[in-house]
Amino acid sequence: MQNVSTRTIGRLCIYRRLLSRLKDEGKTSVYSHELAALSGGSAALVRRDLMAIGYSGTPYHGYVIENLLSSMAAFLDDPQGQQVALVGLGNLGRALLAYFSGRRPHLAITAAFDIDPAKVNRVMHGCRCHAVARLVEVVREKGIQVGVICVPALQAQSIADQLVTGGVRAVLNFAPIRLHLPDGIYVEDLDMTTALEKAAYFARKKTKQNKENRRD
Amino acid sequence: MQNVSTRTIGRLCIYRRLLSRLKDEGKTSVYSHELAALSGGSAALVRRDLMAIGYSGTPYHGYVIENLLSSMAAFLDDPQGQQVALVGLGNLGRALLAYFSGRRPHLAITAAFDIDPAKVNRVMHGCRCHAVARLVEVVREKGIQVGVICVPALQAQSIADQLVTGGVRAVLNFAPIRLHLPDGIYVEDLDMTTALEKAAYFARKKTKQNKENRRD
C-alpha cells in the first residue's frame, strides 16, 4: 500500500466524489467500467487505482460503494483532520476561501494571511486573516501542514519559503512561477494563465487529443 | 512542426514568460540549462521543446531571446487574436475576469455569462455579462473558440455542450467533474478541489516526489 503515484491519488479523489454521488442516488455497488465511463479512464485503470488502496471488489458484483468509500476515507483522509493556510486574499484568494469554507470537515482553511492592513484581523467566511509578518509563527503554532499560495508571482517564492519554515509539507501554488523548495515538500501547481494559453493554442489545432493527456 | 504534445505546449508558455522576464532584465541570450533551472526541467528537455517550434539556437551562444520570443509568438499566438467566453460569474468567475482583464491583447475575455438577472447586462472589468440563455447565440456571433467554465458541477456539462454548439473548440473547466465532449474538442481541467486533496494527502507522506510529476 505504499508509493502510490500522484496520478493515482488524483483519480482516487475523483472516484470518491463520483461514489458519493452514486450513493446519494441510491446505488449500492458499482463496476469498474461504470467508474471508468464517469471518470473518463479505462476499466483496467480504475481497477489498478483501487488496488492501490487495498480494497477488493467481488467478481461479478463489482465494488460495494459503502465499503469502498470507507476504505478511501481511511486511505486519503487524516483521521484528525488537516488544516490549511491560505496566503493572499486578493480576488482569487477570497474566491477560494468562499469555495472551500465549510465544505470538508477533514480539510479546512483555518488561517488566512494578507499584507493589506485593511484585511488583517478581519474574519472572512469564518476564517481569521492574519498579517503576513506573523505567517511562520501562526502556521507553526497551529501545526498547519498544507499551504495555498495566491499572491503575485514576485512574492510567491518568499511566501513558499516562509510556509515551509513554519512546517508546511505541501503547497498548492496558484502563482505562475515555478517554486524552488526542498526535497520532500510536495508542490502542486495550478497555473491558470498557462492553462488558458494551452486551451487557446489547441482551439486552433484539429486536436486529436488522446484522451489521457487530461490529468491536471 | 506538427503534433506537439500538450506538455510541450504548456512548457513553452512557461518558457515564454521566463524569457520576457529575462529580456526585461536586459539579457539578450540564454542557454538551455538556464531555462531548465528556471523552469524546473532538464536542459535536454528545454532543447527538445524548443525544437518543436522550429527555432535553432547557435551553438556556444545559446538562444537569442528576442528572436526566440518572436518565434514563440508566431507559434503560440493567433495573429488575429483570440476571444474567450467566461461562463459563471460567481466568486471564482469574477476573480478570473479581474485576473485576465487587460493582460494579454492576443487573448482576452470578451464575453461573460451568468443566470443571475442582477448580473446580466452589467459590465465588469470591461466585459459585458449576458444571460446564459443567449450563450450559443453570442458565442457564435462573436466567433469565440475558447470557453471557461466556472459554474457549479451540476450545470457544467450543459454549459459545455452549449459552448461547443456555439463553436467553441477548447474549454478550460473549473468544475470538479469530467466533461464528456466530442472528439476534437480540447478540455483542460483545473480541479482545485482535487488539487487541494492531493496536496493534503502528500503533506502526510514522506514524499520523494520525483520532480517530474509536477505538471498540472
Add this chain to the structure above:
DNA sequence: ATCTGTGAACTCGTTCACAGCT
C-alpha cells in the same frame, strides 16, 4: 456469462550521450 486482479506488452515522454559546430 461477466466481473475482478494482475503479469506482460506497449506507449509516450524524458533523459542519456555524443556528434557537430564555434
Add this chain to the structure above:
DNA sequence: AGCTGTGAACGAGTTCACAGAT
C-alpha cells in the same frame, strides 16, 4: 571548452489479455 540538435536508451503509466471467481 562548451554549447546545440538528436538518435537511442530508459522509465513511468496505461492498456491488453487472460486466469480466477461467482
